[in-house]
Amino acid sequence: MDRANENPPAVSDGLVRGAHWGLVAFIAGFGAYHLMNLVLTAVLTGRFTGFDDAEEMPDLGPLLLLAFVPNLMLGLAPVLAARRWGSFRELGVLPRLRDIKVGLACGGFALLAGYLANLMLLPVFGTDLESGNPLAGLAQGVGDNPLWLALAALIVVLVAPLTEEVLLRGALWAGLAAHRIPQWAVLALTAAVFAQLHGEPSRTLALFVQGLAIGAARLISGRTGSSVVAHAANNLPPALLLLGAS
Template identity: 35%
Template sequence: MTPPTTQVDSPPAHRWGFGAFVLAELVLILSAVFLSAAAGPVGVDEPIPPIVIVVVTALPTMLAAGVAVLATLLRGNGPVIDLRLRWSWPDVRAGLKLGLAGLVLTAVAGVIWARTVGKLDPSSALASVVDAQPMPVALGIVMFVYTWLVGPACEEMIYRGLLWGAIERLRWSRWAAFTLSTAIFAVSHLEPLRTSLLLVIAIPIGWARLVTGRLPASIVAHQINNFVPALGILLMSLGLWR
């Protein structure tokens, strides 16, 4: 199905490109490695401190999103223009619809994935860690808010914002931007077993960016998709679900 044509004003040219995206990815990966190393070694049977889980999970993505914003401020027109962050209710409604459709698609894909791979849990690596090492309620709430709202916004700024804008700067088609951002988003999670599932999850999120021409729709779609796993993390921390 061909996405409807959207009327989006062409933003002024920016001077950042793939280099800015690569820098953001390096910040994400290296900060995660540094923070993990700074936390010290953990024995096989030794639980990971909950605060370490929160910091190593949330801070690298937030730092990488900060790099995306900084790139637009230093070499562009700011995040609202360069990352297409202008909010509108039609975009929010589109994100809600595609996010809900994505939940159904993700549920079906999750069942197929689990049956294909075997008895492995298709949930995220983070949920598996939290399940093995429950965290205090306060940190559970922090992780719920991050996983549901903050994390998706940061990831969208990196992949459907910075990466998408870098592809646009080369004057490639929006289909190329959609395909590349979807694939790189899935691979960048560094969860090889779940890459195919992440590809499916990313399709409606990227589609929201494609059909509206702006980032808020994909942010909302991503947040809708993340609500269920975020709720699972919260319930685990409350001891209400195992």
């Protein structure tokens, strides 16, 4: 395990109104994410209904970018908070060679753990578990347009893991560790938030298990970059399967 985890910074370092800046960044990013989702829902509700012919439907591809705006809030808050009150070194986002190795191993384990968990839950939830592919919902709106599907895959495999991990295994992890929360508890808490963030009740258990595996990369290496790699590796096979099927 990285020695940085064995000697966390003093609790007094980087405090904002009594809390570590990472916790403040997490609350801000998490809140902004849900607020932006509410705003987009209110603005877009009813805008794409009432079309008699599928050919009359507007191209929904550009909505991919708009749909990703809430996700950007997850990563923006930690970056701004680190710049204002903390340090980018605490986030440890840029992966090193060891981070890549650890991340790929944990990402592979996350895939296996998620598959086994979904397999056990299949008799309970049935076809509801089809939402396991992170691109499925986006693909329904863009049809078989390879450009938009490729953009969706790029977002899910590269950008979403970065923003989510900067918030969870970056800011939240650093904030909890600074307040001397045990590492096993930090791992479990960040995995629970990871599962809740995706908003898929039928897959909560599977997402929690995958969150543990992805968080293990952060625990082993002591750096967020390894969990970014693990998250990207976890998202890559479903994206490739969807692109191959199109």
